[in-house]
Amino acid sequence: xxxxxxxxxxxxxxxxxxxxxxxxxxxxxxxxxxxxxxxxxxxxxxxxxxxxxxxxxxxxxxxxxxxxxxxxxxxxxxxxxxxxxxxxxxxxxxxxxxxxxxxxxxxxxxxxxxxxxxxxxxxxxxxxxxxxxxxxxxxxxxxxxxxxxxxxxxxxxxxxxxxxxxxxxxxxxxxxxxxxxxxxxxxxxxxxxxxxxxxxxxxxxxxxxxxxxxxxxxxxxxxxxxxxxxxxxxxxxxxxxxxxxxxxxxxxxxxxxxxxxxxxxxxxxxxxxxxxxxxxxxxxxxxxxxxxxxxxxxx
Amino acid sequence: xxxxxxxxxxxxxxxxxxxxxxxxxxxxxxxxxxxxxxxxxxxxxxxxxxxxxxxxxxxxxxxxxxxxxxxxxxxxxxxxxxxxxxxxxxxxxxxxxxxxxxxxxxxxxxxxxxxxxxxxxxxxx
Numbered sequence: 001x002x003x004x005x006x007x008x009x010x011x012x013x014x015x016x017x018x019x020x021x022x023x024x025x026x027x028x029x030x031x032x033x034x035x036x037x038x039x040x041x042x043x044x045x046x047x048x049x050x051x052x053x054x055x056x057x058x059x060x061x062x063x064x065x066x067x068x069x070x071x072x073x074x075x076x077x078x079x080x081x082x083x084x085x086x087x088x089x090x091x092x093x094x095x096x097x098x099x100x101x102x103x104x105x106x107x108x109x110x111x112x113x114x115x116x117x118x119x120x121x122x123x124x125x126x127x128x129x130x131x132x133x134x135x136x137x138x139x140x141x142x143x144x145x146x147x148x149x150x151x152x153x154x155x156x157x158x159x160x161x162x163x164x165x166x167x168x169x170x171x172x173x174x175x176x177x178x179x180x181x182x183x184x185x186x187x188x189x190x191x192x193x194x195x196x197x198x199x200x201x202x203x204x205x206x207x208x209x210x211x212x213x214x215x216x217x218x219x220x221x222x223x224x225x226x227x228x229x230x231x232x233x234x235x236x237x238x239x240x241x242x243x244x245x246x247x248x249x250x251x252x253x254x255x256x257x258x259x260x261x262x263x264x265x266x267x268x269x270x271x272x273x274x275x276x277x278x279x280x281x282x283x284x285x286x287x288x289x290x291x292x293x294x295x296x297x298x299x
Numbered sequence: 300x301x302x303x304x305x306x307x308x309x310x311x312x313x314x315x316x317x318x319x320x321x322x323x324x325x326x327x328x329x330x331x332x333x334x335x336x337x338x339x340x341x342x343x344x345x346x347x348x349x350x351x352x353x354x355x356x357x358x359x360x361x362x363x364x365x366x367x368x369x370x371x372x373x374x375x376x377x378x379x380x381x382x383x384x385x386x387x388x389x390x391x392x393x394x395x396x397x398x399x400x401x402x403x404x405x406x407x408x409x410x411x412x413x414x415x416x417x418x419x420x421x422x423x424x
Binding site for chain 2 (some may be wrong): 016032033040041043045048078079080109112113114149171173174177203206207208209210211212218285286
């Protein structure tokens with residue numbers, strides 16, 4: 001009963017995000033790169049709220065096709081601190097649609113200036129089930145076998161995890177180069193697991209045009225990201241780990257909507273052979289002020 | 300385990316606070332090489348028009364459409380401080396931001412768009 005309700009809430013939330021993205025006429029622009037797994041140094045602008053859905057479509061060997069969506073609510077708490085809530089769910093063909101958990105994360109820039117390498121500390125708490133198939137990170141010996149079992153079986157596995165990332169990111173000559181070092185621990189049991197993600201992106205045209213446009217090169221950003229597992233403290237080895245290489249394209253649409261697409265290719269036998277990702281984001285400007293004004297505060 | 304995580308979190312917060320407290324005034328800290336940079340797009344009408352669009356997309360939400368700010372956390376851009384700064388100072392400041400006081404770093408904007416915004420800001424002084 002509760003799971004059905006949560007599933008409906010999740011689907012309703014996704015639709016709401018899409019409707020907001022399409023219907024609301026305020027201007028707001030995301031500045032983020034089109035990465036799906038890699039984080040760059042870009043944080044949410046203070047007071048802004050970005051709602052983004054990240055969908056992964058794949059088919060594990062011996063399993064059914066699935067679509068998994070993470071809905072991300074990202075708020076700029078400070079210029080150097082961003083907080084996020086993720087709600088995850090998935091639908092598997094010839095199986096079921098399930099809510100697969102939530103995550104709460106914080107990203108903090110410890111250095112206030114811009115440097116060649118800009119570090120960001122990332123701390124996340126995850127309360128998900130084994131049915132989570134969003135693949136927002138790959139760590140340890142994660143593989144396609146983890147995604148192939150029926151949802152009923154996967155949901156019995158409770159993932160009560162903490163994740164720490166060191167994000168290093170550089171903006172050099174309009175190129176963004178980002179490297180993430182990932183460590184994850186199931187708080188109930190299991191060893192620390194490690195992973196990585198690296199990404200490179202560049203706008204197709206650097207200078208802005210003098211007129212508003214939708215289908216022009218400066219609205220497009222292309223790149224590539226690679227990510228995978230590095231084993232765990234019990235077996236710190238690349239053996240039986242998954243690795244992916246994924247070209248990316250991001251498109252900044254009018255009215256603050258941003259779309260991104262990425263076909264990912266598995267590089268090892270334990271990886272999914274292909275995973276397609278679609279992202280849709282909308283940024284609400286200065287949400288903090290809405291509450292400030294509502295409570296009678298001076299703007 | 301939880302103690303270790305809390306320790307890591309506390310260290311991150313302390314480092315952030317210490318680094319934030321260490322910064323000073325904007326223009327005094329601009330390196331000479333950046334200070335001397337001239338805007339390659341200065342006074343070009345195309346750049347000013349494009350800069351107005353970039354301003355609308357990224358700056359207007361805080362500094363307002365007329366660049367007067369909100370009188371509180373978001374300052375006016377019609378100021379002696381802006382007029383006294385060199386193009387290089389402004390480009391450096393856009394790139395660095397002032398995270399401690401709420402100004403994001405715009406290093407993720409392409410350099411050409413930063414210069415276009417500066418051309419626009421000069422045009423409205």
